[in-house]
Amino acid sequence: xxxxxxxxxxxxxxxxxxxxxxxxxxxxxxxxxxxxxxxxxxxxxxxxxxxxxxxxxxxxxxxxxxxxxxxxxxxxxxxxxxxxxxxxxxxxxxxxxxxxxxxxxxxxxxxxxxxxxxxxxxxxxxxxxxxxxxxxxxxxxxxxxxxxxxxxxxxxxxxxxxxxxxxxxxxxxxxxxxxxxxxxxxxxxxxxxxxxxxxxxxxxxxxxxxxxxxxxxxxxxxxxxxxxxxxxxxxxxxxxxxxxxxxxxxxxxxxxxxxxxxxxxxxxxxxxxxxxxxxxxxxxxxxxxxxxxxxxxxxxxxxxxxxxxxxxxxxxxxxxxxxxxxxxxxxxxxxxxxxxxxxxxxxxxxxxxxxxxxxxxxxxxxxxxxxxxxxxxxxxxxxxxxxxxxxxxxxxxxxxxxxxxxxxxxxxxxxxxxxxxxxxxxxxxxxxxxxxxxxxxxxxxxxxxxxxxxxxxxxxxxxxxxxxxxxxxxxxxxxxxxxxxxxxxxxxxxxxxxxxxxxxxxxxxxxxxxxxxxxxxxxxxxxxxxxxxxxxxxxxxx
Numbered sequence: 316x317x318x319x320x321x322x323x324x325x326x327x328x329x330x331x332x333x334x335x336x337x338x339x340x341x342x343x344x345x346x347x348x349x350x351x352x353x354x355x356x357x358x359x360x361x362x363x364x365x366x367x368x369x370x371x372x373x374x375x376x377x378x379x380x381x382x383x384x385x386x387x388x389x390x391x392x393x394x395x396x397x398x399x400x401x402x403x404x405x406x407x408x409x410x411x412x413x414x415x416x417x418x419x420x421x422x423x424x425x426x427x428x429x430x431x432x433x434x435x436x437x438x439x440x441x442x443x444x445x446x447x448x449x450x451x452x453x454x455x456x457x458x459x460x461x462x463x464x465x466x467x468x469x470x471x472x473x474x475x476x477x478x479x480x481x482x483x484x485x486x487x488x489x490x491x492x493x494x495x496x497x498x499x500x501x502x503x504x505x506x507x508x509x510x511x512x513x514x515x516x517x518x519x520x521x522x523x524x525x526x527x528x529x530x531x532x533x534x535x536x537x538x539x540x541x542x543x544x545x546x547x548x549x550x551x552x553x554x555x556x557x558x559x560x561x562x563x564x565x566x567x568x569x570x571x572x573x574x575x576x577x578x579x580x581x582x583x584x585x586x587x588x589x590x591x592x593x594x595x596x597x598x599x600x601x602x603x604x605x606x607x608x609x610x611x612x613x614x615x616x617x618x619x620x621x622x623x624x625x626x627x628x629x630x631x632x633x634x635x636x637x638x639x640x641x642x643x644x645x646x647x648x649x650x651x652x653x654x655x656x657x658x659x660x661x662x663x664x665x666x667x668x669x670x671x672x673x674x675x676x677x678x679x680x681x682x683x684x685x686x687x688x689x690x691x692x693x694x695x696x697x698x699x700x701x702x703x704x705x706x707x708x709x710x711x712x713x714x715x716x717x718x719x720x721x722x723x724x725x726x727x728x729x730x731x732x733x734x735x736x737x738x739x740x741x742x743x744x745x746x747x748x749x750x751x752x753x754x755x756x757x758x759x760x761x762x763x764x765x766x767x768x769x770x771x772x773x774x775x776x777x778x779x780x781x782x783x784x785x786x787x788x789x790x791x792x793x794x795x796x797x798x799x800x801x802x803x804x805x806x807x808x809x810x811x812x813x814x815x816x817x818x819x820x821x822x823x824x825x826x827x828x829x830x831x832x833x834x835x836x837x838x839x840x841x842x843x844x845x846x847x848x849x850x851x852x853x854x855x856x857x
Contacts, residue, residue, distance in 0.1 A: 318345040319444050322460055323388040324714060324799045326826035338389050339623035346438035347397045348386045350428075352459070353441045354404035355382040357424035359490035361411045366484065370414050376483040377473065378407050379490070383466035384637040388800035389600070390619035393639030398431060421494050453829035454503035455493045457804070460827070461510040462486055464805025467552070467618070468517040470637065471766060474555040477524035485513045504835065511812030514805040518769035522684075525554060525766075530584035532683040532763065537581045538594030539678060539747075541670040542570050547660055548596055548610050548670075550574040550603075551617030552766050553636055554583070559654045560615065561589045569664045572596040572610075574603070575740055576620055579763030582681035595678070596670060599743035601715035607631070609671040613663045615646070619800070620740075631667070633660050678746055680761035682736075684773035693756060695781055698791065702753050704732040705856055706778075706792045710771055710806070712799030713740040718822040722797055724848045726750065726759075730856060738762040738771055739806075741797040765802045772813055787814050793855045794818040795845070798825070811840055819855075821845035 321331035325338060335341060340348075355378070362375035382400055385391045405427055417424075423441075428434040446452035469482055489506055492498055526532075547569060549557055557571075557580050564571055570593040573580055578595045580586050597606035600620035607614055607624070613631045616638040624632045624640065635646035635655060646655055687694070697703040707729065713719060726735060726745035735745070735758060742761055750758040762770035779787045798807070798820055810818060817840075824833060824844050836842040845851055 316444075318342040319442055320345050321443070321826040322456070322463075322801060324712070324823060324825070325716065329823055329826055331826055340392060341394075343435060344392055344394050344397065346435060346442065347394060347401070349442045350434055350438040351382055351397055351401050351404070352386055353423045353426075353438075354401050354408075355379055356490045356494055357421065357426070358382075358404050358407050358411075359487040360421055360424045360494070361408050361415070361417070363487045363491055364415050364417075365411045366487070368415055370411070372411070372483075375407050375411060376478075378404060379483070379486055380466040380469045380473065381637060383463045383486075384470050384618075385639075387463045387467060387619050387637075387802070389621050390637050391639040392621065392623065393634075393641050393643075393645070395641070396639040396645070398434065401428070401434065423494065449829045450500055450831045451498070451503065453827055453832040454500060454507060456827045457832065458489055458503060458507050458510055459493060460801040460804040461507065461514065461808045462489055463801040464803070465510070465514055465517050467802050468521045468766065468805070471553055471555075472517070472521045472524040474553060475524040475528050477520055479516060479520050482513055482517050482520070485509065507808065508812060510805070511808030511810075514809035515769075515772065515812055517805075518772075518809060521766060522769045525583070526685070529554060529558075529586065531685040532579065532582035532681045532767075533584060533686055534679065535582045535681040536677045536679050537578065539596070540594065540675040541572075541596065541672045542593050543669050544568055544570045544591070545664045545667045546570040546572050546593065546596075546610070546612045546670050547664045548572050548574045548607070548612060548614045549577050549617065550600070550614065550620060551636070551638065552576050552764060553617035554580055556615070556617040556635060556655065557586070560657050560660070561586065561592060562654070563657050564591055564661055565589070567661055567665065569661055572670065574606070574614070575600045575743070576618070576764050579680065579767055582683065582763060597673065598747075599713040599740050601713065606673065609673055611670055612667040613660050615657070615660055616640075631663065676747075679757060680746075680763065682757075682760035682770075683762045683767055684770040684777070687760065687762075687770070687774050688777055690756065691777065691781060693754070694778075697754055697756060698782075702732060703734055703756070704730070704791065706734050706736055706790070707856070708736045708771060708792060708794045708796065709741060709745070710736070710738045710765075710768060711741040711797040711803050712765070713743050713797065714799045714822075716822060719744060719797065721822060721845065721848060723748070725795065725851065728848050728852055730852075731758075733758070733856060735759045736762070736771055736774065736792075738768045739765040739803070744797075765806065768806045768809075772809065775815070776813070788816050795821070795851070795855070797821055817841035817843065819843045819845055819851070
């Protein structure tokens with residue numbers, strides 16, 4: 316094999332990508348990401364020792380979450396940026412080593428590649444398959460993917476000035492644990508469940524960062540048509556980047572549109588003051604190769620969900636933060652608290668035609684936990700009166716495989732007395748369907764993107780309290796969750812930590828779950844898969 320990766324739902328043949336990633340990741344980038352993760356574990360190990368001596372590890376903390384985020388699916392395809400990040404890791408390690416006793420360290424904290432060839436050779440030795448025991452490998456990867464999801468949430472919170480030292484401490488402990496050759500399966504299961512606890516914590520932290528910075532999301536009607544001005548299309552999840560872009564486009568004659576992951580920004584009150592924040596263009600991330608063609612203006616990626624761009628519009632793609640793609644202009648990070656400089660994107664937009672309209676109308680969202688709780692009395696009345704029989708959590712991710720049409724059909728076939736709770740790009744399979752409402756309560760309550768999944772947990776816990784139930788699993792809620800990448804993994808672990816059972820994952824179960832690990836999840840938590848729409852509705856709803 317020239318590479319091996321099975322961290323996302325698109326793992327080739329349900330096993331793993333061994334020549335080139337289905338996501339578009341080339342073998343050299345995949346292997347260098349493995350080496351970056353290895354180097355990051357070295358930073359975690361040394362940083363953990365430094366923490367014990369009271370030494371400031373703020374630089375290492377940020378490096379760890381950034382590096383984990385860079386290796387998430389569809390975030391960074393830029394070989395040179397990954398190499399630079401590895402070299403930065405060497406520097407972070409060395410600066411901490413100078414302050415502590417560094418005898419008898421693991422190879423990941425001492426190895427130094429002299430050149431890129433040595434990096435690539437080393438990467439082949441420390442990849443996923445270097446762990447021989449299938450179950451230990453599976454649990455270590457499950458833990459690692461949970462950490463990657465945690466890092467994504469943590470990085471967004473950090474950008475807004477919010478941190479929690481306990482999250483960094485756990486990330487280090489967990490990364491260091493994956494280095495152990497003697498760790499047992501039971502110990503790893505414990506760490507995986509603990510990761511779920513910190514998943515809840517980091518989601519709560521990001522929720523606090525977003526709401527205190529931009530206000531509580533509110534029910535909002537979002538335009539899906541276009542205006543006549545040239546535009547910038549912004550994707551990803553970083554609201555700080557969006558805020559700075561909107562500030563810098565004021566008075567320029569350039570409009571700003573969201574794409575896919577950035578849609579929930581429209582729900583936050585603070586962004587509504589920007590008159591040039593026009594609406595949302597297009598739908599799910601995987602359709603970007605056609606939708607970016609017709610947008611005509613530049614596209615700014617703030618985080619993951621990049622599909623390798625076509626040559627016809629690649630020169631209009633810009634990246635920033637953890638995202639990157641070889642040949643695309645990268646907007647540098649903030650320096651000394653100053654805003655990023657988006658002038659290149661704005662000037663590019665001024666030279667472009669306005670977007671080509673691909674649809675018209677509006678979609679409604681903004682049903683985060685604060686907004687839903689304001690509807691609590693109405694919802695409870697509808698449940699007690701029999702108007703609402705079931706809530707179906709259809710959160711998670713979308714993807715390009717045809718079998719994901721299942722989720723569109725499932726939403727269409729649900730009885731009229733069911734309400735869908737969603738967060739994440741999975742909603743693009745059904746959020747434009749005419750599903751109607753129940754007594755004024757929309758049948759699709761969209762809390763936002765995967766970054767807003769915390770709202771679904773808070774809503775469920777509040778309903779448990781309102782109905783005076785002892786067990787969250789006694790609620791009339793069914794979990795039918797689509798997954799794609801590592802943020803979906805941390806959402807799953809967070810739900811398990813909260814005690815939620817009988818979660819159904821699709822369209823396939825993760826390839827990184829060995830048969831024995833999958834058996835643990837099934838027997839302990841009732842994790843299941845999906846079958847046909849008719850069978851599943853009959854089994855879960857009727």
